[in-house]
Every structure is written in C-alpha cells, then in structure tokens.
Amino acid sequence: MFSSVTAHASLLWLTLLFCPLTETFKPLISRGDDSLTHRDITQRAIYRKTGQVCHAMATAQGQNWTLPIDDNLTAYTLSRACSPGASSLLAPAFQSVVILIYLSNAAVDVLAALSAPHHFDDETFAEGRDLVAQGAAAVKAAVNRRDFLSARISLGFACHTLQDFYSHSNWIEIGNTVPFSTLIRPDTPLDNLAGPDRATCKNCKGGDCSDNLLPEILQEEKLTSGYFSLVSPVKPPGKCSHGGFSDRTSKQDPVGGINKDDTTASHGHLHLRAAQVAINATMELLEDIRLTTGDKDFLRLVGMSQSSVLCFVVDTTGSMSDDITEAKRVSFSIIDLKRGTQEEPSEYILVPFNDPDIGPLIRTSDADIFKQHINKLSASGGGDIPEMSLSGLLLALTAAPASSDIFVFTDAPAKDAELKSTVTALTESTKSKVTFMLTDSSRSARRRQGSGSPPSNRLAEADAQLYRDLAQASGGQAIEVSKSSLPQATVIIEDSSTPALVTLLQAVRTPVRAENFSFLLDELVSNVMLYITGSSPAFTLYSPTGEAQSHELSEGPLGTIQRVGNLQRMQVNTHNRTGLWEITINSTATFTVKVRGQSSINFLFNFVEAFGRAHGDLNLKQSRPSAGKSASLLMSVTGSESLRVTEVALVPVSGSGAVKGTVEALGGEDFLVTVDELPVGNFIIHLRGETSGASRSSPILFHRQSSTQLRASRVAVTASLNGTLEPGAAITVPFTVETNTTAGSYTIRVRNDRGFSVSFPSSVTLEAGGRAEGTVTLTAPPDTPSGTDVTLTIEAEAPGATDSNYVVISFV
Structure with missing residues (x-):
C-alpha cells in the first residue's frame, strides 16, 4: 500500500448506495441477454489457467488428466481433477477465493469511477498499462511475503483495468483476435497510437454506430479509445466517445461511441469477441504471475490449495499459564496430526494480547514458524483485571481469510468492551466464526491481589454475556470451563480445523x-x-x-x-x-x-444491490442491507457437477417469520436470490437443493445454513476514498450517514486495526429521512513498512442505540 508498486491497489469495501460514474463490462450480473460480465471473464480465466497449471503438474508426475479445459469448468470439477480424493475439501475454499477476486474486480467501478486510466478511457494507454503492470508487481510482491489476501485483492483490481482495454479501445475493430501483450510488458514500446490531434471517429448513422471509426484509422491500425465524461460534453475534435446514456461527450460530434461493454452497447455486435479476448488476456496476466511465483504458490494464490486456517487469539497475562500451555498443546497436536495431508491448515495466525500491548500479529503458512512463535508465549503482567481481548480479536478478524474459525483464550473481562459493535460488524462482513475459550481463574491464580487475599472469579455474568453475544452473532460458541478441564474442551478446536x-x-x-x-x-x-x-x-x-x-x-x-x-x-x-x-x-x-x-456441498453468499443508471447492474454491498426494502444475494453453491437450488429463505434467529426468496440460476454454480422484504431482527440463511447421486437415480436432497447472524438496518453509511495512504501523510475519507426513520444525534465510531492516528466527528445530526456528512482523517506513522494493510471501520449508531450500520474500508 505504501509504495508506487502497490498504491494503486487500495480497495474500498463499502456500501455501494450510489450509482457508478462510468461504464465498463458489466461488473457482476448480465440480465436478459448473453453478455459476459467482469465476473464471467475473471472466473473463466482463473478456472482455465488453474486447469492448465494442474494439467501440467499432473503430466509431469505421470498422472492421467481427462478434464477438458473449457468454459464448463467449475470449482468442484477443477478441485476433483487437481487433487483427486480432496475435492470435498478444496472446492468451497477455492470458490471463495475466486469470489473475492471478482468482487475486487467489480469494486473498481466505484473506487476509480472517474479515473480514465483505470478503464483505458480518453486514450490513456501508457497510464493504463502502468496500472496493470503495477498491479501485477503488487500481486507478485504480496505472494512473496505470503500475504495472499492482499495479492488476491490486487489481482482483481488489475484484471478490471486490463479487461476494460478490450471493451473501450478499438483493438478488436482493427482486426485483432489475440491479447495485446504489451499491456503486461512495461518494457516494450506502445506503438501506432493515434496522436492527440488525430481524428478517429465520424458520426454514427442514426442509432447505428457499427461503422463510425474512420476508415484510415482501421487501415493504419491506429489504436484509440473512447472519451468519457459524466458532466461535460467537451472532447478533442474528431475523437471517438465511449458512448452510452451516461456519457455526455457522445452527444457532441462525432456523436455515438465505440464501447463493447455488452451486446446492446454502441459496438455491442463485437461484445462477445472482445470478452473472449479479455478472457485470454486475463489468462496471459495469470501466466505472467505464475512464471514468477511458481506453480505451488500460484495455486495457493487462486485458492486451489487453501484449506482451513488455524487462528488463535491468546491472553498472555499473569493467570493464563495453564491456558497458554493448552493452546500450545492443541495447536501442536493439530499440526503434527495433519501435516502433509489434505487437511493440513493452509495458514496459521496468532495474536497475543496483554495489557496494554496487542500483538504482534503472526501470519504464516509455515507450521514450524507458527510453532516457534506460540512456543515463545508466556504468562506475565497484566495490571488490572480486565484485558484487551476485543482489540486482539479485532486484529485477527482483519488478518484472517473470510469464513475462518477464530479461537480466543482468556479468563478475564474485556477492558475494551466498547469495541463490541466493531467486532460484530467485522464478523458480519467476514462471516468468520469466533469461539471463546473462557476459563475460571478463581482456583488457579491470585494475580493482582496480594498473596494474602482470597482469589475471586474475574468473569462476572455480564462479562461472560458479552463474549456469549459475540460468539452467537458470529456463529461460534462461548465455552466456559475450569482451567483444569480446558484440555477436554479444546477438542472443539480440533473439530473446527477440518476443512469444508x-x-x-x-x-x-x-x-x-x-x-x-x-x-x-x-x-x-x-x-x-x-x-x-x-x-x-x-x-x-x-x-x-x-x-x-x-x-x-x-x-x-x-x-x-x-x-x-x-x-x-x-x-x-x-x-x-x-x-x-x-x-x-x-x-x-x-x-x-x-x-x-x-461436505463438498456448501454455499457462499454476498448481499449485492443495484448499481444505478449506468448498466442497471448489481455490485457488492459490504454492510448491513436496508431494512424494509427488497434485497438481493449473489450466491455460489459448490460441491457437485449437477445441482439445483430449490429454496432460499431468510430465517429470523427467533425461528419464526421466515422470508423466502426468488432464485434465478446464473449459470454454473452461481445464483441470484431476491427477497421482497428482509426479516426484522437477526436472521440466518437457509438453503435447500438437490443434486444427482453417483449411484442412484433419484436426486439427493440437501439442506445447509449460514453460520453468521445477519441483520438489516434503517441507517445507511457510505464512504469514498480520496487518494492513497502513504507513510507520514494523512488521507481523508469522506462519509455519509442517511436514515429514513429516527431523527437526532447519531454517534460516530471509527476504528482501525493498526492503531494509526485517526480524527473524526464524534456525532452527526440527522433529520428524519435526511442525511449528514463527515470526514475521517487517517495518518500512518512515517516508519510504517511498505506492504502494511489497514482496515478502517466507520460506524453510525442511532439515538438510544436502537439501530446502527457500518462501512469497512481496507487499504491494501
């Protein structure tokens, strides 16, 4: 994040309640036609390249490979072919990584909406190529330091810009059927560009723009791209426009456009050809990354070898000696038992916390390194009784992959209980499950009390209830045991270290x-x-x-x-x-x-919402959905070559008042689910479906549930990103709070997982049905290392704490 190589890859996971300001390949879903989206292009390219790498590795090992590498590939068929016998373990994790990459891709349309180079608009070929090259370098650097999460986000960002070249330029119109390899080779010259004063287009004839490029541009194979502006019709004389409803330059001579974003676009007759070349170009970028990282790390990058994650958050204060010993024992047992098997954890995360110290965070794929660090833990100090347990958990939530199981060991109340809402927001956002291993210290320690004082149980009922609430909301558990019986309780950790x-x-x-x-x-x-x-x-x-x-x-x-x-x-x-x-x-x-x-059959989901006027498409919603309104979920179901989703319902935690959704198959493993109105209060998602059995004529019926509790909100929080975060410099993050109900003073809370200096208004005032604006200023210390990732959470809480919502921003 802090170098010229990685600065472009800042990714904003936010509530997308405003329309996109430019047009590209549709981000996620094509409705009503056969257009291909950024999701389709990215997913197909990753599947094909992963298949090619697995095929090459199998051939080198003398193994048979029979799976055709085509557009019919799925996470399940690839997992089964790449790792025979482990498909049930790898398919859900593989698909979750692919989803992260294509959601990162789609986010560019909001993050860099008006940046011409991010979309190769306005003939910004050199600048656009720099972004692709910087993105590829960021991916390689992140893989080298074993930060696969950052690598995947950077990869999605780079893929978006690369793919837009084939829709927004005239590369296809001048007769090319293969990728423009110069875009991923920054040391090669960009030749035969149309100069700044060279006319490139003529007026479209009526509504037909299929022949609006000047004949001499086509004959000389001069490269150009369309100009785009949301607010101004001005463009250089004679230049092509992007085209479309939002592009005001397309109303000025030469009128019309040349984009191929979908089949109805100005050059929509070339859309499928452009999309196919974009798929091949994305594969070319992936191959360039693979040549640097090697096959094994490439497969880890795309999630093919991702298994479960072992993540511990450990209190190291004075009375925790027994607990630390047990954390060491159970982690060593899992590592030794599963090392070299398909169930070996793909990553290990450790966050120690004391008072007031948090961390350092240890994140590694090397089991021996994890062993070394957890073996160094010892119990000492602590000061007063409450500890910084939620701060340690917050750090783990921002470091662990989505849907991880996180285990917190402590015997003390939370000193930082005010972080409860932030932790809840991140568990909702990441869908990670948190289990607390809570021990009673009354029989084992007299820490902080003088040797002559009787020991006391430090976890009062209210303290324990905080942990129970967080565990239940995340889909985890709060296990309350004595220190002597903790070894019998940690079997639950061994259970959770099983993949799939x-x-x-x-x-x-x-x-x-x-x-x-x-x-x-x-x-x-x-x-x-x-x-x-x-x-x-x-x-x-x-x-x-x-x-x-x-x-x-x-x-x-x-x-x-x-x-x-x-x-x-x-x-x-x-x-x-x-x-x-x-x-x-x-x-x-x-x-x-x-x-x-x-089981190999499971589902992954994300709330999405309408993009707005540019395409009428949907994009990621990374916060609580809007109460009292309809909602949409983009869902992937893995684990079978042939399956059908028969029902999706949003079920209140209370067990009554379920809301059924309308299910639309999008092809392959993907489905769009729409509900007319969200349930009141906390809810989980139930899925029912059927799949063909290998040895039976009748289908197998299956039922799955989400773990994390979700809820809707009548408060909406949006944010935008101004620039990139650099060491010693401040960055501003404007945000907006809206509500359609309660007027009054809304409390604002802002947290970041690195402890960087942050300033923000403590509250904003809203009228009923109104909105208010504010700004967060975040400053990184001058000595912040390059590659440091930061997660910023902005929360808004209604008067009386009756409702709240949040937005999460990750700088990578």
Missing part, C-alpha cells in the same frame, strides 16, 4: 418451554458433530429410523457425548441414517444448538 465444514442446524433460544429442532442429513455429509452450550440443558436426539438417545447416556446408539463446562459435544453416528433428524431440548436458561459436518 458445513452448518446443518444452528439456533439460539431463551426458552419458555421445551423446543424441537430438526436437520436434514444427506449422504454427502460426514463427521457430524452436535454442540449444545448452556446450563446443562436436557436433550434427546432422534434419528430418521426412530432411534433415540438422551443426554444422560454418554455412549449410545446415536453417538458419544462428552460434557465439559457448559458444553455438551456429541459425535453423531450417522451410518445408514440419512434423512430428517430431530432434537428436543428442555432448558431453563438460554442455550445454543449447532450441528456441523463435513
């Missing part, structure tokens, strides 16, 4: 009566675990065949039950027992119930 975990059932209840739950178990799920947390609630599990086992029976026909602290863990015996299972739970206190298993 899916959620079959998850619920939180404050009961008034016994309640029944059900989950559908299909034959493609294995290693099923049932977890119930609470004050030892009584439960009975029923199989589809009518067999039953109560909580009182540790060993029974349906599985083995382990009890430790507030956790009951049951390893379920699912042999020949597919179908609908039921659980009856009777409790006098709040409890959670969760059923997880391992």
